[in-house]
Amino acid sequence: MHDFAYYLHDILAFFRDGLREGFSHVNGVLGLVIAAYAAYHLSEWKGIWASAFFATIAHLIAVVLLPFLVNERNFQLPPDLLELSYWKTAAALYLGYLVAIAVFFVLKTQFLTKGGGAAHAHH
Numbered sequence: 001m002h003d004f005a006y007y008l009h010d011i012l013a014f015f016r017d018g019l020r021e022g023f024s025h026v027n028g029v030l031g032l033v034i035a036a037y038a039a040y041h042l043s044e045w046k047g048i049w050a051s052a053f054f055a056t057i058a059h060l061i062a063v064v065l066l067p068f069l070v071n072e073r074n075f076q077l078p079p080d081l082l083e084l085s086y087w088k089t090a091a092a093l094y095l096g097y098l099v100a101i102a103v104f105f106v107l108k109t110q111f112l113t114k115g116g117g118a119a120h121a122h123h
Contacts, residue, residue, distance in 0.1 A: 034058050039104030052097040
């Protein structure tokens, strides 16, 4: 029972610290572009988990590769790659992408029609 309380405390602290810190360290434009792309390719709700996962992977790769590709610095892996803080940030990104992709997917399903029947019915 002591282990359960310990892990529950860690989980609650993760969410408390994440909500307090927010996403101020995240490149907003990059995140929105990736989320919009993932939502555009999402065809049904059950695929949102995989879309958010691959969006998170794409984001983490882009953060490493973009400075290298624009000749800002040499290629280097994140210095904290093996630290728990890096993986907490990755988990927070995943949750953020779940929300962002869900919002974009709702907007897509509400405002973008599939074309065809409704467009041709008014001729």
